[in-house]
Amino acid sequence: MTHFVRPRRLEHPAVRLVVFHHAGGSASAYFPLTRHLPPDWDVLLLDLPGRGKRHALPALEDMELIVAAATEDVVPYADGPPLALFGHSLGAVVAFETARELEARGAGPGWVGVSGRGAPGHEVLTRLPDHDSSDAELMARLKSMGGMPHQLDEVPAFRDRFLQLVRRDLRAVSAYRPDPHRAPLAAPLTVFGAAQDDWAPLASMAPWARQTRARFSRRVYPGGHFHFLGGAFEAFAADLAEEISFALLPAAPVPSHLVRTSV
Secondary structure (H helix, E strand, O other): OOOEEEEOOOOOEEEEEEEEOOOOOOHHHHHHHOOOOOOOEEEEEOOOOHHHHHHHOOOOOOOOHHHHHHHHHHHHOOOOOOOOEEOOOOHHHEEEEEEEEHHOOOOOEEEEEOOOOOOOOOOOHOOOOOOOOOHHHHHHHHHOOOOOOOOHOOOHHOOOHHHHHHHHHHHHHHHHOOOOOOEOOOOEEEEEEEEOOOOOOOHHHHHHHEEEEEOEEEEEEEEOEEEEOOHHHHHHHHHHHHHHHHOOOOOOOOOOOOOOOOO
């Protein structure tokens, strides 16, 4: 059984993009991306344990276990078209660490994108909600950031399950402390940040540059943690496609409006 939501099944895709969702989220939240990406790209939206295609499984609270599971899911797709990994918030950590695991196996991706998450070693600047706070306090913090399911307050059982899932995800993120002396990624890395994101301030995003020995670029947007949802999805998908194309498709034109690029 596949753990991916896979909107397209292409025989010979030009690019294969794997997307990792945020804390408390699921693959379905990123389905709109598919409508705005090139039609010859294979898009795989992964459900982590505890939601979506894996709703019957308990959510994991240990980042090493989450990454191990994600890596096993992605490995079968690493041999073929150029591979790109993208993740937002919790998903940024999973994408980054999965890329490292794939590189260790000699099957590293050609590009990695991280969004809404401070760089490793800069967690003090990352203002995550307290996973041990009361339900009311946690809900208030989550609502202030946006991206919340509208039905939560209408269905208490759904809200309670959602909060349990969020707490497990936040425990995994808050305990994440990678070795600061590890070698950087071989793959190009793009970081996507938002100017009003209290969960991942821009000061915590810039140090991602030290996590790759290849090309590094940064894109900054107005708005908060979930700045790309709703009507902004189309423009964000266009930027995502441009970054990936520049890294993976040699014939792609050089982007003319990168917000900030360094090597």
